[in-house]
Amino acid sequence: MDNRYWWQDAVFYQIYPRSFADSDGDGVGDLPGITANLDHFSDATWGLGVDALWLSPFYPSPGVDFGYDISDHCAVDPVFGTLADFDELLAAAHRRGLRIVTDLVPNHTSDQHSWFLDSRSGRGSKRRDWYIWAEPSADGGPPNNWLSCFPATGSAWTLDEQTGQYYLHSFTRHQPDLNWWNPQVRSAFAEVMRFWLNRGVDGFRVDVPHRILKDPDLRDNPPELAGMRRAAQAPAGTRPRNLDHPGIHDVMRGLRRVLDACPDRMMVGEVGITDPRQLATYSGDGDELHLAFNFAFWSQPWSADRFRQTVAVAESTTPSHAWPTYALSNHDLPRAATRYNHAGHGPARMRLAAMMLLALRGTPFLYYGEEIGMTDAFVPATVKSDPDGRDSQRSPMQWDDSEHCGFTTGRPWLPTPAGSGGVNVAAQRGDPRSLLSLYRDLLAIRHRHRPLTRGTYEAMETGSDGVFAFQRRTRAERLLIALNFAATPATVRIPGLPAAGRRLLSTLPGPKTSIVLDPLRLAAHEGVIVQLPQAKRAR
Secondary structure: OOOEEEHOOOOOEEHHHHHHHOOOOOOOHHHHHHHHHHHHOOOOOOOOOOOEEEEEEOOOOOOOOOOOOOOOOOOOOOOOOOOOHHHHHHHHHOOOOOOEEEEEEOOOOOOOOOOHHHOOOOOOOOOHHEEEEEEOOOOOOOOOOOOOOOOOOEEEEEEEEOEEEEEEOOOOOOOEOOOOOOOHHHHHHHHHHHHHHHHOOEEEEEHHHOOOOOOOOOOOOOOOOOOOOOOOHHHOOOOOOOOOOOOOHHHHHHHHHHHHOOOOOOOOOOOOOOOOOHHHHHHHOOOOOOOOOOOHHHOOOOHHHHHHHHHHHHHHHHOOOOOEEEEOOOOOOOOHHHHOOOOOOOOHHHHHHHHHHHHHEEEEEEOOOOHHOOOOOOOOOOOOOOOOOOOHHHHHOOOOHHHHHHHOOOOOOOOOOOOOOOOHHHHHHHHOOOHHHHHHHHHHHHHOOOOOOOEEEEOOOOOOOEEEEEEEEEOOOOEEEEOOOOOOEEEEOOOOOOEEEEEEEEEEOOOOOOOEOOOOOOOOOOOOEEEOOOOOOHH
């Protein structure tokens, strides 16, 4: 693809604003807190070195789904600050060369949004058709068998007793779905996008775009899909009627036209589809999403072979006009350091995972705290309040080993560990053996060596199920990345390699030295990036 696309080279870092840094002591993270900590990303000496920040929702919201139930798309919730605070954050980030991407949530609003309050006021409301309303079924129950994404919510329909009709909600009953068959809804969202684009945001992360258009006749899902809540649960070859409608692509092209009116902007979509060929359709002909999250990648167990296969599928199905995207954690998933911890191997595995994530061909996304190895926090049942049980992976950022981990001077909205045990920024910042230092080194190498951003990808045969190896190559340079997923040392012979190369980085402490490649010996959970000598050209 053309070199002008900054997001191909970029590494994104997701910030959950409520949990990143609290500037005013109320126990909730905020926009000024993010601004005050931008040096964590860009300081010349110890900055992480990422290129773009994705901010989860900070818009006004009743907080039923912690910001994904938006009551005003063009404002800042007072708990996070003001529009002036956002403008200051954006300007400060841009001065440091950091891009800012914000959440766009097109599928639904809060039931407290002025649009829905109007729609709910009566069947004759001018905005009645902005949402999806339907008559009860013959027995007085919901109009069809569609289910909410959240098991605790149950049906995707709630009866509004005042008007006698049901409204659709893919998530909680406080998040009514918009009717994207209505051109007025499309126009309204175009204005929302322009509001933030005109302020200078560099793009959007689009929430559940595969859900925004449904069967206009509201037919039941077929029996084999009647219990399905998420697209990933649909058997191959089937298509539910409440998501992944073919007409979605026309909607996505409309969003892309709005985006393309401003130069150098991008969209990444949370397309919750594991079928790689169907996922690929969301890039359209280069006129829909720039990037789409790879749900299959972060769903893999700790297995070299499974990750190798998943990457191979992504490589073979991603169209030439699109670009792969990889992540291991986000606000909806248990953290990778928790998922992959086994028999005390979590820290070593996270070092290997970091190298894999940042060396693959594609755009990586990091989740706040991933760079220091944060795990899911213990959240007592009396404190839990997320409608889908995701509190533990959203605990406050661990900046130091003080009370509340340096996140706040007040009482944090979610618990912090009594002692972070070295899993904090202050403890790791100056330690060359820390995970944070490894991330800095990986990002520096990624920026310095072009094969890691624009080079080709070639999986290498290792003869071992426990070792995932691949080559990244440009005309000027080629690199070998070898990752030992096993808890025991591995010795492998990889066909086609020279006898030795220059080790740029190992996940284990050590200097840059020459490394023997025939055979290649890797310690338990060791990964290496090796610069290979270029083959001499025939004269």
